[in-house]
Amino acid sequence: SQQGEEDPQALSIQEGENATMNCSYKTSINNLQWYRQNSGRGLVHLILIRSNEREKHSGRLRVTLDTSKKSSSLLITASRAADTASYFCATDAWTGFQKLVFGTGTRLLVSP
Amino acid sequence: EAGVAQSPRYKIIEKRQSVAFWCNPISGHATLYWYQQILGQGPKLLIQFQNNGVVDDSQLPKDRFSAERLKGVDSTLKIQPAKLEDSAVYLCASSLFLGDRIETQYFGPGTRLLVL
Numbered sequence: 390s391q392q393g394e395e396d397p398q399a400l401s402i403q404e405g406e407n408a409t410m411n412c413s414y415k416t417s418i419n420n421l422q423w424y425r426q427n428s429g430r431g432l433v434h435l436i437l438i439r440s441n442e443r444e445k446h447s448g449r450l451r452v453t454l455d456t457s458k459k460s461s462s463l464l465i466t467a468s469r470a471a472d473t474a475s476y477f478c479a480t481d482a483w484t485g486f487q488k489l490v491f492g493t494g495t496r497l498l499v500s501p
Numbered sequence: 502e503a504g505v506a507q508s509p510r511y512k513i514i515e516k517r518q519s520v521a522f523w524c525n526p527i528s529g530h531a532t533l534y535w536y537q538q539i540l541g542q543g544p545k546l547l548i549q550f551q552n553n554g555v556v557d558d559s560q561l562p563k564d565r566f567s568a569e570r571l572k573g574v575d576s577t578l579k580i581q582p583a584k585l586e587d588s589a590v591y592l593c594a595s596s597l598f599l600g601d602r603i604e605t606q607y608f609g610p611g612t613r614l615l616v617l
Contacts, residue, residue: 393543420603431505431592431608432544439603477543486556487532487596487604491543 393478393492401498408465410495412478413458419483421454423463426475426494435463435476468499503527505609507593513615519581522612526574526595533570534606535578536592544592550576551598583616590614 396411412421420439424432438445438454438461445452451464465472475496479489506525514520526533531552536544547566549557552573561568565584570576580587590613594606 422605424608431610432594432606433608434605437603437605479543481604486549486551486598487606488546488549488557489606491545493541494543 393480393490395476395478395492395495397495398493399496399498401500402468404468404470404499404501406468406499408468408472408497408499410463410476410478410497412461412463412492414461414478414480414490414492415459416480416482418456418480420481421452421461422479422481422489423450423452423461424477424479424491426477428474432477465497468497470499470501473497473499505593505595505607507591507609507612509612510610511613511615513617514583515617516585517582519579520583520614521577521579522591522593522614524576524578524593524609526576526593527597527607529597530595530607531573531598532596532604533576534594534596535568535576536594538590538592538611540589547578580614583614585616588614588616 393412393414422437423435426432449466454461475494477494478492533550535547538544547561550570568578590611592611593609596604596606
């Protein structure tokens with residue numbers, strides 16, 4: 390079953406614009422991770438935010454986490470055509486071992 | 502550092518046939534995962550190994566799917582017999598188990614299966 394629901398399902402922007410994707414989840418988590426998937430490829434880990442953190446930055450990426458609302462957002466600033474991909478949030482409840490439950494994904498298209 | 506290797510990359514079979522996928526994780530990674538990703542959805546965990554032991558196979562359709570990780574390194578995932586709804590990308594991932602509750606999974610390129 391999918392833990393996270395992502396919004397929007399698809400997003401189309403121009404290069405240089407910012408892209409914001411949202412993720413909502415249902416149960417308590419230990420951490421939340423964002424992954425990118427280029428067409429026909431495997432997933433690449435982007436960033437991890439722990440449940441006791443509210444915001445985290447990595448390069449052009451900014452992630453926020455609101456555990457009271459069970460939601461997270463991923464902001465990509467100054468987007469590039471190479472950012473075109475599907476983005477997934479994944480929650481980890483950590484039950485002795487990591488178990489990632491992925492959301493449904495946001496398809497991002499960045500046009501030159 | 503070499504990444505997670507998977508083979509084959511593509512497979513087309515007819516329903517009721519059997520198929521096997523192979524995965525070689527990153528060297529030293531104790532944890533290995535198999536995911537099923539149906540078109541338009543996020544990956545769904547099928548089975549998770551810690552070394553050569555299964556720690557979670559709750560979402561594995563055990564009547565037709567099986568997986569093993571002999572010697573705690575390579576792994577194979579088998580489907581027998583295949584159904585139309587098994588058409589998906591099968592992703593293998595591995596992670597370095599540190600027991601600190603923070604792990605990054607590294608994914609292979611996946612095997613795209615089409616069942617006709």
